[in-house]
Amino acid sequence: MVRPCFFDNNGMKKGAWSNVEDDKLRAYVLRYGHWNWRMLPKYAGLARCGKSCRLRWVNYLKPGLKRGNFTKEEENFIMELHNQLGNKWSAIAANLPGRTDNEIKNYWHTHKKRCNKRKEAATQVEVAQTIENPPSEIETLKESENLMLSPNTANWIARDTTSLDLISVSQDNSWPETFLPITCTSQGNMLPAVPDPFELSSELNFSELSCPDFSMLSDLHWVGDDSVNSSDYGFLGNFWNEPNETNYLLPVEEANPFSPYISYFDDFMVNVS
DNA sequence: AATGTCCGCAACCGCCTGGAT
DNA sequence: GATCCAGGCGGTTGCGGACAT
Structure with missing residues (x-):
């Protein structure tokens, strides 16, 4: 597992160290110390840069290394x-x-x-x-189509009732306590707008509405909405029937980063809390 | 046995820091 | 105070051995 050695444009050797080079470096440092890493290779007879010598010494040749x-x-x-x-x-x-x-x-x-x-x-x-x-309380709530299970995690996701741009996330099947802002991609996919909902402080920063590499919710899409005709809006399936499907699409209005179709459920939180 | 994929780790790279001038 | 430079640090890369198919 060593890189093959080669010479760079300055004639400096790179890559794996040979036994001969190790011996030269070890002998030199043990005898004279490393008074100047940049100059050292010249005096030690090595075609290496000082940095490379230092690294080799520190990580491999220094006495006492386990x-x-x-x-x-x-x-x-x-x-x-x-x-x-x-x-x-x-x-x-x-x-x-x-x-x-x-x-x-x-x-x-x-x-x-x-x-x-x-x-x-x-x-x-x-x-x-x-x-x-599913836990019984969640089973009931599921019926309302305001709750669903993330396909990537075991977290229950609930639609928020008071705002277009919030959803709730639960851990361990408990009732959701954490709110996080979400954003909607041009493909209609819902993405969380903060890096990690479980590390949120009490004050959310709503100006940071992008989180491209947060995978937890990236495959989440609202489905099963009575008021939306799936054939009109390009749903590819039903979340509840096909929990492993990851390619659901959500209708999206380009002008609004948050789809209007997540705002229909005004009483939801009131009903359950 | 051949091929593909994963994983560990040595080495590289670029940036930062602090001392010398 | 500004600049230079060596040393140090953390992140990343990529080779080759180990393991799976």
Whole structure:
């Protein structure tokens, strides 16, 4: 898993380090120290840039570096420190003797990826179970067609009654408590207008009405609206009948970022709260 | 056995910081 | 105070081994 080496336009070698280069760098630094990384490769007889030498030394050649997998204790410590410090890899590494910031950063990214995958898989199961056995209160509300289940998460989505541009999102089948603004794409897709509804402060910033990469609600589209003729407005299916369908379309008026067809249900929240 | 896909990690890149001038 | 530059940092890339089909 090493990059093949090559020479750039300045004659500097790039890519994987050979054993001979490692030996030269190690020998030089151990004997003379790294008094100037930029000048060092010249004196050490290396066709590398100073930065490359420093990185190789710090991440690979420096004595005392541990290699191999992180122990459980180290993993826990990284979690703890990341909670405190965020992405301050060098600060985290300073607390883990023998580990480099690069190593910790790599570990964190793969760990995050693994967690996301697990979460995604768990959510799929949860969605399937929730569709199969909806809680009774939600089952009732569903009838009103103001409530539906996100196909990507197990969150129930309720239409808001007092405003055109709010919907509610619930977690864990509890009644929705969080409101978030949504926007409507030119294709008629509903998108959340804030990055993460569960991290909202009490004060929403309604000026930030775009969130292209928030996937949670990106496939959500209102369907089953009695007052809209589906053939007129291009519905491709029914959300309740086809929970896995992700290609529903919603009629949209270009002039209004929020579709008028989500405003029909004025008493909804009053009825249930 | 061949092929495709995923994943880990070394290395690169660009930006930031702080000390020297 | 302005500029330069080395060192440091965090984000990203891309190769190749491991694993799945």
